Amino acid sequence: MATAFGLDKQALTIIPVSGPLEGRVTPPGSKSITNRALLLAALAKGTSRLTGALKSLDTKLMAGALRAMGVTVEEPDDTTFIVTSSGRLAPPAEPLFLGNAGTAMRFLSAAVTLVEGTVVVDGDAHMRKRPIGPLVEALRSLGIDASDAGGYPPVTVQGNGTFGSGRVEIDGGLSSQYVSALLMAAAFGNGPIEVALTGSEIGARGYVDLTIAAMRAFGGEVEQIDASSWRVQPTGYQATDFVIEPDASAATYLWAAEVLTGGHIDLGVPSDAFTQPDAKAREVIAQFPNLPAVIDGSQMQDAIPTIAVLAAFNNAPVRFVGIANLRVKECDRVAAVATELSRIRPGLGTEEGDDLIVASDPSLAGQTLPARIETYSDHRIAMSLALAGIKIGGITILDPGCVAKTYPTYWEALTGLGVKIAD
Numbered sequence: 001m002a003t004a005f006g007l008d009k010q011a012l013t014i015i016p017v018s019g020p021l022e023g024r025v026t027p028p029g030s031k032s033i034t035n036r037a038l039l040l041a042a043l044a045k046g047t048s049r050l051t052g053a054l055k056s057l058d059t060k061l062m063a064g065a066l067r068a069m070g071v072t073v074e075e076p077d078d079t080t081f082i083v084t085s086s087g088r089l090a091p092p093a094e095p096l097f098l099g100n101a102g103t104a105m106r107f108l109s110a111a112v113t114l115v116e117g118t119v120v121v122d123g124d125a126h127m128r129k130r131p132i133g134p135l136v137e138a139l140r141s142l143g144i145d146a147s148d149a150g151g152y153p154p155v156t157v158q159g160n161g162t163f164g165s166g167r168v169e170i171d172g173g174l175s176s177q178y179v180s181a182l183l184m185a186a187a188f189g190n191g192p193i194e195v196a197l198t199g200s201e202i203g204a205r206g207y208v209d210l211t212i213a214a215m216r217a218f219g220g221e222v223e224q225i226d227a228s229s230w231r232v233q234p235t236g237y238q239a240t241d242f243v244i245e246p247d248a249s250a251a252t253y254l255w256a257a258e259v260l261t262g263g264h265i266d267l268g269v270p271s272d273a274f275t276q277p278d279a280k281a282r283e284v285i286a287q288f289p290n291l292p293a294v295i296d297g298s299q300m301q302d303a304i305p306t307i308a309v310l311a312a313f314n315n316a317p318v319r320f321v322g323i324a325n326l327r328v329k330e331c332d333r334v335a336a337v338a339t340e341l342s343r344i345r346p347g348l349g350t351e352e353g354d355d356l357i358v359a360s361d362p363s364l365a366g367q368t369l370p371a372r373i374e375t376y377s378d379h380r381i382a383m384s385l386a387l388a389g390i391k392i393g394g395i396t397i398l399d400p401g402c403v404a405k406t407y408p409t410y411w412e413a414l415t416g417l418g419v420k421i422a423d
């Protein structure tokens with residue numbers, strides 16, 4: 001298959017647009033929902049058909065890991081996975097390699113406890129800097145033989161085919177994915193399992209809601225006991241056909257491109273149809289060029305780089321709060337956004353503690369400010385900073401292929417809207 005536009009280039013330069021961006025772009029399927037559905041389908045006996053799915057690096061890594069554990073994952077077209085499973089995961093011949101896919105790494109670290117045998121769950125050099133200690137501790141508290149490398153991947157699990165029973169506590173402050181991972185595996189307990197948060201903080205709660213909705217779609221029984229605990233019944237999962245909605249985080253770039261250029265981009269899906277947390281960004285983005293002075297990013301974390309770049313063109317400065325865990329995403333996104341905005345104009349982005357402050361300047365639009373943007377292997381840094389290039393001349397995005405993690409056709413989406421991109 002031909003490489004999607006720009007993925008094989010070392011750098012791309014965005015040519016500013018003079019008018020509004022108009023057109024129709026449907027974002028790819030949700031990464032979060034696709035990787036939940038792939039796992040749940042693999043844990044269900046029978047065949048599940050997942051449509052509207054994302055085909056990207058993160059979902060290919062999840063699918064590859066499931067195949068390595070004996071699950072049949074077919075791909076009849078660009079948006080469908082057909083998953084056929086015995087309902088059990090077989091020991092893989094080699095360590096599972098999950099690149100920098102946080103969902104795959106965290107969800108599988110818990111799910112491989114259902115394998116009878118030893119499984120090593122590993123990622124790339126970036127993933128090996130993303131904490132996983134709280135999840136491994138939680139697994140151990142259930143009596144599971146699990147270890148990590150000083151709180152980071154690789155994770156080694158000696159599974160015995162079940163997930164224990166009783167109550168497991170987890171601090172979801174660094175990542176809500178730990179909570180989602182435990183909830184999904186908990187359907188294989190020896191009895192009901194209660195999953196309880198220890199800290200009051202838990203990234204974006206909306207991701208736990210997505211997990212619960214996906215579990216229920218695959219026949220799981222999970223009830224919320226109170227604001228910080230859930231009970232999962234030992235039902236396992238049932239194969240089903242499942243439709244995946246478009247990715248709300250991907251949509252944020254299109255919503256931002258729309259307001260930045262005063263255009264109209266039809267995503268083919270109404271913004272209130274999304275169930276993912278980042279859909280909350282739509283209301284915030286709609287306030288441009290009068291974004292709030294303080295934006296709490298805790299419930300729409302992946303949208304913050306997008307809104308931060310938009311904020312550079314806002315009428316007044318914006319402080320982003322509640323974003324400490326952006327420091328442990330694909331890269332330290334607080335530092336990366338501050339550094340790269342300031343590469344465009346010194347002082348445009350600054351860090352204050354874990355807050356990010358964007359010193360807005362509407363007159364940036366129309367200027368030529370050559371900058372070679374480092375992307376730190378982080379798709380969201382590439383995709384968000386590219387938005388600056390729609391209004392400012394001379395913006396070059398290095399390693400543009402990193403968008404393949406979640407949005408391989410991103411550059412095509414922009415060119416399809418009329419944005420000119422040079423090698």
Ligand SMILES: O=C(O)C1=C[C@@H](OP(=O)(O)O)[C@@H](O)[C@H](O)C1
Binds near residue numbers: 033174178203
């Ligand atoms: O559960 C999920 O699908 C996700 C949860 C969030 O991560 P954390 O829970 O690590 O904050 C988000 O940033 C990530 O892109 C996807």
Ligand SMILES: C=C(OP(=O)(O)O)C(=O)O
Binds near residue numbers: 330380
């Ligand atoms: C944080 C992200 O991904 P993950 O944690 O799934 O690697 C993201 O897609 O922005």
